[in-house]
Amino acid sequence: AGARLAALAVLACAVAPARAARTVTWSVTASSSKPAPATFGTWFRDASNPVERAIVAANDAISEVVEADAPGAFEGRVRGAKFPLVTLQPVMAFSLAREAPDVVTISLDEQRMEATGPRWATRVVEAMASIMDTKSTSTFRVQDGELSCKAKVEASFDVPRWVPVPLKAIQDGGQKAIAKQVEQDVGTMVENLLKNDPGDVFDGDGGGI
Numbered sequence: 001a002g003a004r005l006a007a008l009a010v011l012a013c014a015v016a017p018a019r020a021a022r023t024v025t026w027s028v029t030a031s032s033s034k035p036a037p038a039t040f041g042t043w044f045r046d047a048s049n050p051v052e053r054a055i056v057a058a059n060d061a062i063s064e065v066v067e068a069d070a071p072g073a074f075e076g077r078v079r080g081a082k083f084p085l086v087t088l089q090p091v092m093a094f095s096l097a098r099e100a101p102d103v104v105t106i107s108l109d110e111q112r113m114e115a116t117g118p119r120w121a122t123r124v125v126e127a128m129a130s131i132m133d134t135k136s137t138s139t140f141r142v143q144d145g146e147l148s149c150k151a152k153v154e155a156s157f158d159v160p161r162w163v164p165v166p167l168k169a170i171q172d173g174g175q176k177a178i179a180k181q182v183e184q185d186v187g188t189m190v191e192n193l194l195k196n197d198p199g200d201v202f203d204g205d206g207g208g209i
Contacts, residue, residue, distance in 0.1 A: 022167050025156040028179045032187040033148035039199030041142045045101045051196075052096040055106055055140060058192035061185060062092070072096040073109075086117035094136075102143060108136035132157045138186070140193065147194055151186050153178060 036044075043049050052072055056065055065076040078090040093110040111134050115122035138151040155178070159170060 022159050023156060024159055024167065024170050024174065025154070026171075026174050026178050027152075027154045028175070028182045029150070029152045030179070030183045030186045031148060031150040032183075032190045033146045034190050034194060035145060036142055036147040036194060037197050037199050038145075040147065040194060040197040041102070041145075043196060043198050044104075044140075044142045044147070047098060047101075051098075051104060054193060054196045055096060055104060055189070056094075058189040059185065060188055060192070068093070070095070085121040086115045089114045089116075099139075103139060103141045105137060105139045107138075108134065138189070147190055149186050149190050149193075151182055153182055 044051055053067075056062065056074055056076070061078050062076040063079075065074055067074055073093070073095045075091065075093045078092060091112050091114055092108060094106055094108050096104055096106045098104050111132075133154075133156050135154045136152070138149055141148050141150075155174075159167060
């Protein structure tokens, strides 16, 4: 729903005459935490382990991930959205940084849209997708026997006044859709990242190390 509303705004702005626009801003914060075995905490805090790559892999929505030249930098594709004329697929460049032994942050550095469909339509969408200003940061922390993730996503774009969709419908509909998706993603990432617990490779009654 949120992606559809955003795409409507992009397409509308692309064909709109020069008129004053209204700004839509979506801002979502979500968090999730689960118990983390001591063996996982030891693994997470060891900078020699591939923690950053494991965090990227923990996000089910990101695929075709490639590492960039800069340390901790990656590029990946996010599941796209289909519309009557075009299919949009976000391509994200992001970076990870270890803020402290028990804290790793992943931040969105750049996002672009790749569109497939009629050439005239894809050119419009690709050109106007840049009107969206998106910021996203997720912080993973191991503390007091728990792995937690806190994510914050912000997006804003202008909607021309002639667009026949109430601003409140775009604002509220997009906010709810993004909030639901972010909450699901954060919970899934925590669960997936915990699967890297080295204690799970040992046989026995779950004692680990």
